[in-house]
Amino acid sequence: MAAAPSTAAPIKLPGGVSPLRAGQGHSFLWRRLHSLTGIVPVGLFLIEHFFSNAYATKGPGAYTKQVAFLSSFPFVVTLELLGIWLPILYHSLYGFYIWYRGDSNIRDYPWAGNWMYAAQRWTGAIAFFYMGWHTWHLRFSGVHILTYPAAAFGKVQLEFHSPAAVAFYAVGIFCASWHFAYGLWLFAAKWGITQGPVSRRRWGYVCILIALVFMAVGAVTMHSFMTTPQQPVEPAASELDSFTMR
Amino acid sequence: MPEKPVLFKIRRQASPAQKAYWEEFELAWHAGMNVISSLMEIARNPLTRDGKATTPITYDSNCLEEVCGSCAMLINGKARMACSALVAKLEQPIRLEALSKFPIIRDLSVDRSVLFENLKRVKAWVPIDGTYDLGAGPRLTMEDQEQAYPLSRCISCCCCMEVCPQFNRQTGFVGAATISQVRLFNTHPTGAALKRQRLQALMGDGGIQECGYAQNCVEVCPKDIPLTRSISEVGGAVMKQAIGDLLRR
Ligand code: HEM
Ligand code: SF4
Numbered sequence: 250m251a252a253a254p255s256t257a258a259p260i261k262l263p264g265g266v267s268p269l270r271a272g273q274g275h276s277f278l279w280r281r282l283h284s285l286t287g288i289v290p291v292g293l294f295l296i297e298h299f300f301s302n303a304y305a306t307k308g309p310g311a312y313t314k315q316v317a318f319l320s321s322f323p324f325v326v327t328l329e330l331l332g333i334w335l336p337i338l339y340h341s342l343y344g345f346y347i348w349y350r351g352d353s354n355i356r357d358y359p360w361a362g363n364w365m366y367a368a369q370r371w372t373g374a375i376a377f378f379y380m381g382w383h384t385w386h387l388r389f390s391g392v393h394i395l396t397y398p399a400a401a402f403g404k405v406q407l408e409f410h411s412p413a414a415v416a417f418y419a420v421g422i423f424c425a426s427w428h429f430a431y432g433l434w435l436f437a438a439k440w441g442i443t444q445g446p447v448s449r450r451r452w453g454y455v456c457i458l459i460a461l462v463f464m465a466v467g468a469v470t471m472h473s474f475m476t477t478p479q480q481p482v483e484p485a486a487s488e489l490d491s492f493t494m495r
Numbered sequence: 496m497p498e499k500p501v502l503f504k505i506r507r508q509a510s511p512a513q514k515a516y517w518e519e520f521e522l523a524w525h526a527g528m529n530v531i532s533s534l535m536e537i538a539r540n541p542l543t544r545d546g547k548a549t550t551p552i553t554y555d556s557n558c559l560e561e562v563c564g565s566c567a568m569l570i571n572g573k574a575r576m577a578c579s580a581l582v583a584k585l586e587q588p589i590r591l592e593a594l595s596k597f598p599i600i601r602d603l604s605v606d607r608s609v610l611f612e613n614l615k616r617v618k619a620w621v622p623i624d625g626t627y628d629l630g631a632g633p634r635l636t637m638e639d640q641e642q643a644y645p646l647s648r649c650i651s652c653c654c655c656m657e658v659c660p661q662f663n664r665q666t667g668f669v670g671a672a673t674i675s676q677v678r679l680f681n682t683h684p685t686g687a688a689l690k691r692q693r694l695q696a697l698m699g700d701g702g703i704q705e706c707g708y709a710q711n712c713v714e715v716c717p718k719d720i721p722l723t724r725s726i727s728e729v730g731g732a733v734m735k736q737a738i739g740d741l742l743r744r
């Protein structure tokens with residue numbers, strides 16, 4: 250028979266780690282939600298975002314069409330808010346909280362998994378500041394792309410006008426790709442999908458491939474923006490007519 | 496083989512509340528010496544390197560063959576068992592410190608009762624007590640035995656917790672050893688009677704969710720216990736139960 254929980258207080262010396270609080274608190278829910286939001290919806294959005302931007306490789310016309318298509322969704326701002334902004338904000342802020350509470354120790358224990366643990370935090374943080382810059386420039390200031398899709402291509406091109414900005418974009422894409430791919434690996438390990446060392450290793454190879462695909466798509470997309478002649482950023486008069494009535 | 500004297504730097508602390516300080520010791524080298532045998536030598540003749548009389552060093556040890564789990568300490572900054580740490584294979588001076596995440600009782604001896612407390616909270620036992628003879632239990636299949644045996648080799652040394660970046664005072668994380676014991680007792684046909692309660696316990700604050708999968712635990716474990724496999728398996732079982740409970744409620 251199950252014994253009653255111990256009532257005897259354990260010997261208490263200062264400085265110890267407290268034992269498991271069985272049956273108490275909600276951190277399980279919040280922590281697993283953090284894990285899940287990394288895949289759905291934030292990871293899905295990342296896939297969509299890389300895919301949509303890759304239309305740049307087909308020229309400004311195709312790119313404008315894709316932007317117009319996304320902007321044409323009903324309840325587009327609500328979808329953005331609930332499907333992208335809030336989940337990213339939650340995953341990021343809770344991610345910083347997780348980081349703050351952990352004690353990275355790669356100096357004492359420089360093992361591969363421990364390096365990846367640290368890298369998951371740094372790539373997340375860099376992606377966070379990158380996304381702040383990126384969305385401020387392209388979504389929240391200047392010409393409103395949702396209203397004037399034809400201005401989108403040119404507006405992105407303006408982002409690449411200094412080598413430092415190009416480097417910043419490259420680093421941002423690298424970190425987001427890495428963080429997402431290793432996140433997929435972590436998710437599978439933590440949620441009991443890849444239980445044995447062999448399946449974890451094999452899934453690891455797939456995740457490396459996923460990271461490389463993301464990085465390659467990002468690089469090719471950037472290249473298209475940088476090699477196409479600068480497109481107009483001001484909304485065309487005809488567009489103004491058709492959109493101001495909305 | 497270094498035939499020169501062996502140098503030790505040992506971090507000492509007279510009581511939980513007192514300040515720590517370092518002392519150096521020099522021992523004559525001889526073949527096969529390990530860290531525990533060196534501490535025994537110092538106890539026989541407690542003189543520091545510069546010849547001052549001091550107290551013998553307090554440390555835990557028992558089996559001297561890496562099966563009791565009591566002698567874990569930081570050797571050159573890394574958590575490991577002192578009785579299996581051969582001096583010939585260590586860089587000198589050999590630095591000895593108490594484990595850093597457990598309260599120091601004295602010198603190298605720490606209070607690791609948190610692991611015992613955690614094991615109690617997940618009911619890491621097979622419930623066989625009753626008011627009458629319950630008879631023989633079901634047999635473990637060969638396959639289950641092969642899974643269970645490696646897990647049963649845990650010596651409660653707490654190395655896996657010491658090296659875990661998530662095991663600290665802010666998280667109060669339960670640590671890999673306890674999670675692995677949940678898997679062991681849930682595998683046992685009679686122990687499985689408490690399966691739901693064990694998984695439920697691991698959902699509390701400081702539970703399995705705190706693991707960041709840095710995999711240090713499995714690297715350090717002196718008994719080569721497949722800890723990451725345990726974390727994944729139990730992680731999956733916990734999720735299944737959590738979602739199932741949500742739908743059954
Ligand atoms: C590009 C957007 C992002 C995506 C697609 C993403 C995706 C993921 C995924 C799938 C995981 C794995 C889940 C897990 O380990 O439990 C993860 C983990 C993590 N993410 Fe993100 N993430 C993003 C941005 C961020 C940001 C901005 C931060 C802020 C620092 C962050 C911090 C973390 C941390 C700390 C972990 C590891 C949790 C752990 O080790 O337990 N992530 N992320
Ligand atoms: S996998 Fe990493 S975070 Fe999880 S228990 Fe092991 S050492 Fe700690």
Ligand code: SF4
Pocket residue numbers: 648649650651652653654655656671672675715716717718719720722
């Ligand atoms: S799991 Fe390994 S490292 Fe952890 S307490 Fe048991 S024997 Fe020690």
Ligand code: FES
Pocket residue numbers: 555556557558559560561562563564565566567576577578579
């Ligand atoms: S003395 Fe028993 S494990 Fe070292």
